[in-house]
Amino acid sequence: MVKPVEIVESFLQALSEREIGLIMSFFDERSSWQNVPHPPSNGIQEIELMFSPIIRKSSKVQWDILSSAYAENRAWLERVDRFWIAGIEYSVQCNGVFEFDLPRGKIITVRDYVDLGEWRERLALAQLND
Numbered sequence: 001m002v003k004p005v006e007i008v009e010s011f012l013q014a015l016s017e018r019e020i021g022l023i024m025s026f027f028d029e030r031s032s033w034q035n036v037p038h039p040p041s042n043g044i045q046e047i048e049l050m051f052s053p054i055i056r057k058s059s060k061v062q063w064d065i066l067s068s069a070y071a072e073n074r075a076w077l078e079r080v081d082r083f084w085i086a087g088i089e090y091s092v093q094c095n096g097v098f099e100f101d102l103p104r105g106k107i108i109t110v111r112d113y114v115d116l117g118e119w120r121e122r123l124a125l126a127q128l129n130d
Contacts, residue, residue, distance in 0.1 A: 002105045004075045008068075008098065011107065015061050023055065024048050026107045033110040060084040073100045092119045 007026070014022040024044050027033075033047050034040035041050045055061065060083070067078045075098040082091040092114055099109040 001102050004070045004073065004098070004100050004102070005068075007100055007102075007105055007107065008065075008075055008077065012063050012065075015055075015063055018055050018058060018061055020048060020052055020055055023051060026105075028101075028104070028106050028108075030101075031106065031108055033112070035112050035114065035116065038116070054083055054085075057085050058083040059087075073102055074098065075100075090122050092122065 011023075011026050014026065024047065027044050027047050029043045031044065031047060032040040032042045033050060035050075041047045062082045064080045064082065065077055066080065069076045075096075077094075077096045077098065079094050079096065080091050081094055082089055084090075094112050094114045096110055096112045098107055100106065101108050
């Protein structure tokens, strides 16, 4: 059976490759990703809609883990998420709680805690929705 740390490491590698199909392979229709306090994105289609604009616009993506804790099917990750858009690095500090379906190697739930006001302000110039 796969371990949570292995799923996290593989997911971070997929993000760095910026291949949306590979990123989405970590989720299934039971999955949800919530950027708290917003409602969650549920299922592959909604999660892809959330990720696609920034992945498509970024020339490089790197999520750095500052600290982590792992339990049986859960991970707590303090991170800095970095995206390079038009040659400019946009970064934001996050704390995420990830829950996994270990037999299938899927991410089932993510609750990400971030200062969304700060993130939106930083990304205002990047115009993700063109």
